Amino acid sequence: xxxxxxxxxxxxxxxxxxxxxxxxxxxxxxxxxxxxxxxxxxxxxxxxxxxxxxxxxxxxxxxxxxxxxxxxxxxxxxxxxxxxxxx
Numbered sequence: 001x002x003x004x005x006x007x008x009x010x011x012x013x014x015x016x017x018x019x020x021x022x023x024x025x026x027x028x029x030x031x032x033x034x035x036x037x038x039x040x041x042x043x044x045x046x047x048x049x050x051x052x053x054x055x056x057x058x059x060x061x062x063x064x065x066x067x068x069x070x071x072x073x074x075x076x077x078x079x080x081x082x083x084x085x086x087x
Contacts, residue, residue, distance in 0.1 A: 007034045011041045
């Protein structure tokens with residue numbers, strides 16, 4: 001197996017911990033170096049970093065009350081259906 005394929009697999013294995021800031025500095029540097037030489041992994045890391053950022057941003061935006069109420073109503077309806085099945 002070539003060194004590049006091995007490095008790419010390592011990137012894929014460690015990417016979540018890397019993006020979450022959970023890797024040690026040496027491992028982060030290895031990923032960053034690899035991304036300088038591998039356009040595919042660089043694009044993957046960049047895209048996932050952007051996606052994670054958007055998800056975090058969206059998670060901090062409160063839902064409108066109308067949407068929250070519809071969600072509560074849907075959950076109540078599902079719970080009512082389930083309780084009727086078991087009765």
